[in-house]
Amino acid sequence: MKAVRKAVLPVAGLGTRFLPATKCMPKEMLPIVDKPLIQYAIEEAQAAGIASIMLITGRGKNLMEDHFDHAFELERTLELRGRLKELEIVRQFPEPSTIKYTRQQQALGLGHAIWCARDFVNDDPFAVILPDDMVLAERGCLSQMMDAYNDVGGNIVAVTEVPREHTNRYGILDVESDDGRLAKARGLVEKPDPADAPSTLSIIGRYILQPGVFAHLDKKQAGAGGEIQLTDAIAETLDSTPFHGLRYEGRRFDCGSKSGFIAANVAYALEREDMASDVRLALSEIMD
Ligand code: UTP
Numbered sequence: 001m002k003a004v005r006k007a008v009l010p011v012a013g014l015g016t017r018f019l020p021a022t023k024c025m026p027k028e029m030l031p032i033v034d035k036p037l038i039q040y041a042i043e044e045a046q047a048a049g050i051a052s053i054m055l056i057t058g059r060g061k062n063l064m065e066d067h068f069d070h071a072f073e074l075e076r077t078l079e080l081r082g083r084l085k086e087l088e089i090v091r092q093f094p095e096p097s098t099i100k101y102t103r104q105q106q107a108l109g110l111g112h113a114i115w116c117a118r119d120f121v122n123d124d125p126f127a128v129i130l131p132d133d134m135v136l137a138e139r140g141c142l143s144q145m146m147d148a149y150n151d152v153g154g155n156i157v158a159v160t161e162v163p164r165e166h167t168n169r170y171g172i173l174d175v176e177s178d179d180g181r182l183a184k185a186r187g188l189v190e191k192p193d194p195a196d197a198p199s200t201l202s203i204i205g206r207y208i209l210q211p212g213v214f215a216h217l218d219k220k221q222a223g224a225g226g227e228i229q230l231t232d233a234i235a236e237t238l239d240s241t242p243f244h245g246l247r248y249e250g251r252r253f254d255c256g257s258k259s260g261f262i263a264a265n266v267a268y269a270l271e272r273e274d275m276a277s278d279v280r281l282a283l284s285e286i287m288d
Contacts, residue, residue, distance in 0.1 A: 001153050004146060004208055006120065007050040007127040009041055010113035012058035012104035017257060026061045028131045030261065033268050033275075037255060038064055041131035042094065048142035050127060054100045054120045056113045065101060068093040108220075109227025115217040123211050125149075128230075130205025130256075134264050136271065137250025141206050144248050148182060149208050154242030155234055158206035159183065160252055164194045170202035171231035173245050183245040188235040190224040201245055203231065204252055212237050 015027030022030075028038040038055075045053055055064060071090055078087040104116045114128060127142055135141035135158070145156050162170060174187030175198070183201060192198070207230070216233035223229035234243065251267065254260035269279040 001150075002125050003049070004125045004127055004149060005049065005051045006124055007045040007053045007129060007142075008056065008114055008117040008121065009038070009045070009053060009129050009131060010056040010104070010110060011038065011061060011064065011131060012056050012107055012113050014107055015256075018261075024060065026063055027256070028061075029063055029067065030255070032134065032255065032261075032264050033272065036067065037131045037134070038067070040134060041129045042068075042099070044140040044142050045127065045129060046094070047140045048127070048146050050142075051098070052100070052120075053094070053098060054102060054117045056104050056116050057101050058104050058107060068099055109222070109225075109229055111217050111223075111228035111230040111233050112220065114230055114233075115214065115220070115228070118214045118217070121211055121214070125208060125210050128205075128207040128209060132254070132256035133205030134253045134255050135204070135206075135248060135250040136253065136264075136267055137248065139249070141248045141250060144250075145206060145208055145246055148244065148246045152182065152242060152244055154244065155210055155213070155237065156208040156244050156246055157203045157234075158248045159201045159245035160204055160247065161200050162202040164197065164200050167192050167194050167197035167200060167202070171229075172197050172199060173201040173203070174198035175201060175245075181247055183247070185243045185245055186238065188231050188238070188243070190229045190231040203245070206248075207234075209234065210237070210241050212241060 011028045015022035018027050029036045042053060074090060075087060100120060102116055104113045141158055145158060149156050159173060168191045171188060171190050172192055173183060173185040175183045176186040177184045187198060213233045216236040220228055223232040253264035255264050270276050
């Protein structure tokens with residue numbers, strides 16, 4: 001079995017739920033405490049052994065390229081002022097050529113965004129991280145998925161239970177067998193009505209996929225919401241490729257929604273020794 005060393009991070013979406021904040025600034029540059037969403041995603045990928053990352057960007061997303069580059073003026077000023085801690089923080093970015101960029105010229109859907117990485121992925125298994133889905137965990141969500149991948153191979157997604165009335169927001173698994181941690185699926189439906197949903201096990205933004213998925217993405221067929229869906233392409237591979245959902249350990253935050261984003265900021269701040277007590281105090285004052 002080939003090891004997973006590549007990751008694709010689609011960041012070409014319009015981020016309409018965060019307007020006007022995302023009018024000029026990419027959603028993925030919104031900070032959780034003091035670090036942008038995209039940096040958490042890259043760190044999670046690297047912690048899982050990913051060596052090469054492709055960002056699928058779009059118009060107005062150049063800020064992310066700047067973020068992962070030297071900021072000479074800032075670095076020089078910090079150096080002159082002896083602000084060594086801050087200097088170290090701004091110099092934390094991957095080596096040149098670790099991150100590659102390509103543009104999705106039209107936001108035609110997640111499946112189409114992944115299709116844009118076909119030459120980068122080539123014939124290798126690859127991971128997908130949606131930076132606006134965050135998992136606060138001792139061991140990163142993708143690392144947990146790599147462990148599962150080493151056991152069962154094939155296509156793996158991270159899954160979580162959702163209330164039945166919310167199945168029409170997510171990709172939902174049709175489960176064949178389930179050991180409580182790994183669910184083997186025989187089917188996959190994008191955003192089913194609660195009455196038709198085969199389960200309440202929903203996909204979150206972490207995938208390990210075999211390159212065979214591109215044969216289906218190549219057809220560029222629109223699915224739910226008129227978008228080219230990644231789940232439709234994965235569903236097409238079910239006959240040839242085993243497909244599992246992993247119940248990860250950790251707390252997931254949907255940072256693509258405003259309430260999820262705010263909850264993540266609070267949760268990540270409470271994990272920080274340098275600010276937990278101040279934040280706890282501020283929260284208790286607000287709640288009073
Ligand atoms: P979302 O469904 O969250 O869409 O995409 P969005 O555009 O980012 O946000 P809203 O709904 O308008 O507020 C999930 C992920 O897929 C990427 C997004 O950047 C995000 O990481 N995506 C989505 C693309 O890269 N291209 C697309 O065509 C669609």
